[in-house]
Amino acid sequence: MPNLHRHEEEKFFINAEGKKESIPSIHDHPTKELSVVVPSYNEEDRLPLMMDEALDYLEKRQKRDPTFTYEVIVVDDGSKDQTSKVAMKYCKKYGSDKVRVLTLVKNRGKGGAVKMGVFSSRGEKILMADADGATKFADIEKVEEGLRNLQPWPDQMAIACGSRAHLEQDSITQRSYFRTLLMYGFHFLVWFLCVKEIRDTQCGFKLLTREAASRTFSALHIERWAFDVELLYIAQLLKIPIAEVAVNWTEIDVPHRLAMPTNDGLLERVKDLWQIPVSTPGSLVTAADHKRSMQQGPSKMIPWDKVPNKFDCLEGLFLSQLIDVHIKLLVLLAK
């Protein structure tokens, strides 16, 4: 399994009959048309709405077109609530060929959860979708069209990202000045340091071909907030074509949802963004090495902290200044 540590309990899932089954690998040949990966952290309240909507859509689509096959993989990212139990109800109702629940031993962050789902999926195409159902599920047709329009896909690799860039103006009118400022600050950093071509790197609705998912996620280091940025940065380095497609977006929050882990703070985010252009390029494996690892097992990817890094001496200085400027700006404008 490329660059992914699994605890013993994460090497199998519980099927609809309550028995353990081993988890397939991204190395295997696809046996479904579509995999939907749903990262879920403390989502016992929001998940049911999303699952109802998604499964309703997927079942209807299968009735219309019996050749269409799918699976939904809920990745419970070490939740403290009943997320896995709630998700298992869908597994029991639809069967574990259609709905699977992977329960992670401890919280990894959204990127880590999506990666685990992707590496355990069977689909020719892989969609990641948030558990809060922020995007209308039927918008999958929009990202599918975006993906199709990128054809011919070099080496069967392509990515279509849902995008909320067209909604930015509305969201600004609803947010506080502080949140808008934060948003612009991060947009600027993402643009300046990492990804220039995509306006909305963070949308949780992204469709990838299996090959694109395998290549990009194998090289992914960040498990927290900035993982999408690194994913797209890797895709650009690998010259994978990327489409950005407008989708619906509704922020859905429930007041009593359990607090998020603390590792997603402001400084962590800036540090992650800075680390991407410095360390990611040196740790990518060639297409040939990746192919070999697909056949032979674990990839030879160099861990990020072992990558020789010519910016080493400047890194500390530049990073602290970058953070400093960012925080000063925030304080100034929050006044």
Ligand SMILES: Nc1nc2c(ncn2[C@@H]2O[C@H](COP(=O)(O)OP(=O)(O)O)[C@@H](O)[C@H]2O)c(=O)[nH]1
């Ligand atoms: N914030 C957060 N979300 C996680 C984590 N692991 C998985 N997720 C899932 O990532 C998705 C996006 O989270 P959400 O809180 O809606 O973030 P936002 O919409 O990007 O502000 C949801 O499906 C979460 O359940 C985690 O450690 N932290």
Ligand SMILES: [Mg+2]
């Ligand atoms: Mg959300």
